[in-house]
Amino acid sequence: MxxxxxxxxxxxxxxxxxxxxxxxxxxxxxxxxxxxxxxxxxxxxxxxxxxxxxxxxxxxxxxxxxxxxxxxxxATHNEAKSEYRFLRLAADEEPGVKPKSTYLSVERVRASSQIAKLLDIKPSDSVFVVKRVMRFDTVPRIFDEIWLPASQYKGLTLERLQQWNSTLYGFLESNFNVRMLRAKEHIKAVSAQAEHATILQVETGTPLLLVERLSMTYADKPVELRRGWYLTDRFSYRNELY
Amino acid sequence: MxxxxxxxxxxxxxxxxxxxxxxxxxxxxxxxxxxxxxxxxxxxxxxxxxxxxxxxxxxxxxxxxxxxxxxxxxATHNEAKSEYRFLRLAADEEPGVKPKSTYLSVERVRASSQIAKLLDIKPSDSVFVVKRVMRFDTVPRIFDEIWLPASQYKGLTLERLQQWNSTLYGFLESNFNVRMLRAKEHIKAVSAQAEHATILQVETGTPLLLVERLSMTYADKPVELRRGWYLTDRFSYRNELY
DNA sequence: GAGTGGTCTAGACCACCCG
DNA sequence: GGGTGGTCTAGACCACTCG
Incomplete structure (x- = not known):
């Protein structure tokens, strides 16, 4: 039949x-x-x-x-349960340690063609570039560079980010009504360049995990691109396979 | 009530x-x-x-x-569908490229205390140590060092592995009745040491992904530990977050 | 056409939470 | 006690596969 x-x-x-x-x-x-x-x-x-x-x-x-x-x-990013839902870095010994974010800068620039393509916007469109450091037990372990399409985050400033005392995704959800639902990550090993070495307080050339994340909201619309450089001595990126 | x-x-x-x-x-x-x-x-x-x-x-x-x-x-590891179910490395450009394994050696040794602890066996127990290379389009990209508790894999030899023309997990399932059901991975960035640099045909000090995997069978019993060194230029480890 | 998993329903009852 | 999600049942019918 x-x-x-x-x-x-x-x-x-x-x-x-x-x-x-x-x-x-x-x-x-x-x-x-x-x-x-x-x-x-x-x-x-x-x-x-x-x-x-x-x-x-x-x-x-x-x-x-x-x-x-x-x-x-x-579901909301503003509750303990899903506070670090997307963060996979954890200490090898005491996996409980939670990070604290420090926001370094917010810039408004035109998207490069590469960034535009990934975010599915036009290269002429502007994006916010957010830089921040995450510290675990006061030790800087992650440097993030985050691209956000400006059209969806009107009024984003460094000051507002610095005043927020919870997660970035909680901030974006509460202030811009954008909810991150899922993300894809591509992970590579790279050598620390000068900028990243300084921020993470390591020697130039130290091996770092480079985690590129594309986050999506409803209908799989991309709404955030980020590159994170992770220091992985005594910490590691966790994953489960089924 | x-x-x-x-x-x-x-x-x-x-x-x-x-x-x-x-x-x-x-x-x-x-x-x-x-x-x-x-x-x-x-x-x-x-x-x-x-x-x-x-x-x-x-x-x-x-x-x-x-x-x-x-x-x-x-479910079986011996069918196209789940052939590379646990392999997360893929080419940035053409993600379809599939790897080919070459087995280099099989040794029988006593487990170090560290390995024994992870595999939940006694340090005096013996384990097989399997070394292999995986090539994508003839380029060596993964060097694996795999520990298997000898008690569960009696009669494992290099020759038998070399004759097998499918995945390792398919081999272990068919020959030793051990099925990998899930695994946990811890991922770090490291510098290539001499041995790994030689095998992967790169300079000493090249950043590599170090993927440590603990695989489990029924009742979460650990039955394999492996360390894989991944070359991630033009390839990356993929993950999805929800 | 017979058999399998997949969908849908209606109704009963249970475990849990709150006011 | 009343409402919510969670379990369990019995039965009907649908979509898919195979001989």
Missing amino acids: QPVNPTFSPLYQQIKGLLLKSLQDGEWKPGEPIPSETELAVRYGVSQGTVRKAIDELAAENLVDRKQGRGTFV | QPVNPTFSPLYQQIKGLLLKSLQDGEWKPGEPIPSETELAVRYGVSQGTVRKAIDELAAENLVDRKQGRGTFV
């Missing part, structure tokens, strides 16, 4: 799409609860089990956070 | 446990189908939906492979 309907799409996927749209449109804000499963089932005219399966997938992608007995909440 | 049953465990989790046991005991072999959902439902005296949820989790962990219309199969 040939498939009866070659463009078949399960109901729960369509519901997931509707939920995604509401999330993207800001109908429910980060940290807030979304309507209950029974309520959504009525709204969309499907059974509760179907809504449930749609939410299951959103929860698996960390877009939403289920709490038994309380409800389902829009 | 206090919880009625403080050690509550869902039925489907218990079913999952039973399925895991059957997998571990080899009741169903890699590549073979497990019984159908309805059959398992009868066997365990639960509904098909409950079996389904258990299998859902096994599938999410890549222990099992669902194929609509055909059945559910025990």
